[in-house]
Amino acid sequence: MTRRRLLGGGLAAAGLLLTRPAHALGPSSKFRFGQLKLGPASAPRPNALRRLGWEIEKRTSIDVDLEPANVAPTADTLHETPFLYLAGEREIELPSAAGIEALRRFLTFGGFLLIDSAEGSTDGAFDGSVRKLMAAVFPTTGSTKGLEIIPSDHVVYKSFYLLDKPAGRLSIAPAMEGVIRDGRLVAAYIANDLGGAWSRDDFGNYEFRCEPGGERQRELAFRMGVNLVMYALCLDYKADQVHVPFIMKRRRWKPDDGALTPTPTPPSPPKPPTNKP
């Protein structure tokens, strides 16, 4: 070992011992939910996102800002929270044309919208208004689809936990619906009241019982929430992981010819000057 390497190693060791950690470079560095507000209706599960955020903070490496931001479609701050959460238990007011266009841009350029129905029905007023909203934001034209069933082999079901269906406080919707654009799930709609499963009161007690699966179902609801956030932040990362070994193998860079790597010839020293008379 050379003296330089020894000194370098010592400095590095000192650096490790005295690493000066930081906690995010600013609010924008943290993950923060955006609570989408449409009309005067208030969020049915006001504590849900904070509780989910807390779980995400504890279970994953994601740095979470626990306080959700309330945003309207036409707000200037819409694009500061790329993950939007829209929950409801009754009919919602559709945004204006400008709001629809703003939502379309938000989702097209990388935003994600999670719609959570708390009305306990798969064909209620909230469900109807959600379908109208999605039809307005993503009109079905030709081959482009609106809301469609998201199959259970979609990467959103394995982005962190391995799941097969979207459990919530209820289990009335067997599948998640969503809108896919350019191969990306831009909006997900789950009618099982995820927020109801996540929500706790100020004393830490869960506010609603999960039926019919009880606490196991609640756990699965949290896992679904984690997966949705993880998908929004990583996209199809988990699907790619399956292919990594093959990609690595295809891109063979290391020679395997059994040859030796000889020592390079050092450059010849300059010839001494010859003294000429």
Add this chain to the structure above:
Amino acid sequence: MNIVLFPSLVRYALAATCLVLMVATVLAVRRGKGGLGAALGVLSLLSGGALAAEALVALTVRLAAPGATEFNEYRWVMLAPWGRLGLALGGGAVIAIVALSWRASRGAPAWRRATMIGLRAGAAVGALVVFLEPAVELRQVAREPNRIAVLIDDSKSMALSESTTGPTRIERARQLLTASGGALAAWEANHKVDYYTFSETISPTSLAALASNQAQGKATLFRKALELVRARYEGRDLAGVVMISDGVSTGGFTEDSGDGAMRDFLRSLETRVHTVWAARKGLKDIAVAKVMADEFAFVRTVVRIDAVIRTTGLPARQVPVTLSTDGQPLRQKMVDFPGGDHDVTVTFEVTPPRVGRYVYEVSVPIAPNEAVTSNNTRSFVIRVIRDKIRVLQVAGQPGWDVRSLRQMLKSNSNVDLISFFILRTQDDISLVPNDEMSLIPFPTRELFEHQLPSFDLIILQDFEYLPYGIGDYLENIRSYVEGGGGLVMLGGAASFTSGGYYGTPVAAALPVELYGPFDSGPVVDTQKFSPQLTEAGQMHPVTSLRYSADDNVAAWKTLPQLEGVNLVASVKPEGTVLAQHPRLRTKAGKPMPVIIAAEYGKGRSLAVTTDTLWKWGFGAAARPGDNGRQYTKFWENAMSWLIQDPVLRNLHVDSDAVEYGPNAPVRVTVRLLGRDYQPLAGGVVSLTVRRGADPSSAEEVSAAKLAVGEDGTVVHELGGLAPGVYRIEGHAAIAGRQVDANDIFLVREGGSELDRPVGDAATLESIAKASGGQALGAVDTLPSDLAFDPPRIVRVDRRTDVELWSRPGLLLLIIGLLGLEWLLRQRSGYL
């Protein structure tokens, strides 16, 4: 002039047949086999009659043409207009007459029967002669001697000697011709002998001129030589070809053309080719006979090179085979060769680190008493291109900056992306069984030890290395950058100083100095800010969102604000600050850098001290009419610069080919672009051309100062370059900044004449065999009785016709034979 109907052998055979059949007839008659005796008697008479006919013809000609001795040739002609049909009908009539006579004489004694049939057959033949009207054309002719072409190989391989004391092959050919004076004189009796040397073409020569021939031909083209000889004697009478050679063929006479094709060609010559082998056994050589490698290869991907090493006449030995580039050995294999003649294929694999042209060389050491040393090395060029930009993105935690970068890279069809995100840290709660999670272990060793060199670019994004035990691999990252790789470190809570990189090998490759453990003060700032372009950043490839500087500055002012930066101690001397914080200062009082670029070793590194660049994409898209394209543009720029994409160079120097023949003109195109990547009209470029595989010892062969034209280009021509590896180096100054470019090309040795110097007798044998000639092999003298085609061209000085059918004697003969036959028949009671 003696007319002969039969060759001597046939004549003796006819006489013997006549006698034997006569004796057989006697024996058959004595044994009471009259029928057999008669048949044998008829055959005996026919044999004798044939001899008598020949004598009669000769006598007739002699009597009819007393001066026949002056004639030296004759030929038969048929004056009757019946043609072949008449001949056939006449012959059939004779046979019918004989058959009828046989039937009519049934019961007669054997001798008498045979005599009657013989007489009638003789008369019938006489009548046939009258019917066909044959004549003998006597001619006095003289023949023109035809040509023998003697081809002597004077290619370079003929200058070789199988031993240090023995003659060279060309000397052996000369000795052969000198010793064959008698044979050549004998050939001259009926032929004229023309001498040619042949290698790439044929050249007329003489025995005297051959004495000073040094055998310097660069190829041995058998087929071409024979074609040229054939063309030279087109319409003339060629008696044959004598080819004296060592059989060493270039141009693939026996390899490219199949046996059938070669036979067809040699038959089409319509002359026989006799061959003499001028080489001998015992030559010692080791050669890099052939190198097989793709002309194109992909950067950072293994390319396979197969080299065929050929040993001839050497004892068993172990030979080091070396693959080199730039005069430095890359790979080496020890190869065992058995004694004698062997071909062994040696396979090398190399990984080109960058895009460009590479000259590789396969070499073997020179063996004792080796005949040819120039074939111990073989150089070749591989053009290295890029298939896709291979990017490794390692992120310490998912985040919007991580997501945006991944989404952008994934959507770029030129990028082959492998991402690794830390989804859960050791501090996170894990109450869930692993089989209910999709997490996989972080393959640190695989990535940072085995696969690192396969990437063009490594992005460390908010990644703290310490918890994952990759401290031991940080040196690999540093050496990867030093060796030509690209590195980006993006800001975040776990980046730069707060990522613990101070004093690590990775920090050495970064363009900024980090705060040490004993430095006081914050390491991050969380305020919003708009980064400001520095003067360098206004035109730097990384930060050029627009072509012109003014447009670029304006574009940067429209970008959404960023939020928070990692603070750094200072910028390294080799670092170039492209964008800086508008308010913050380093401890030295200089603006806090935000985007910093630097070259490190052969590679490049980029530091971006914020983790909110995603706002330039998704954040900007909040504004109607803005699609966030600037974010993508910034990263495309950064990738191109980091991987040293040739497109981003200001100076380009390119030769118009990668390989040239000796003395071939070389056109070098120089293109100079200004800082704005527009043609720099009138700019001056210093161009230096050096010769040598090793850049450290390459000798300068040419230097010039060139002014580029309005289009920023100028073409420089080089000529008369000797074989070797050439390096072109271009230097120019753009706004006080030095820019360089280089290229490499190869001037080959002319031809492959000495690639396979061992004499090849088999090729000569196959030529001789297929053309109907004789493979004389390793002879010291030429035989005087070598078969050649006789001269075909004749000159007729005098001619006369002797008609056989119109002779009165013939009529008397016919009457006499018929009279005798009539008399015998009468006495036998058949009338």
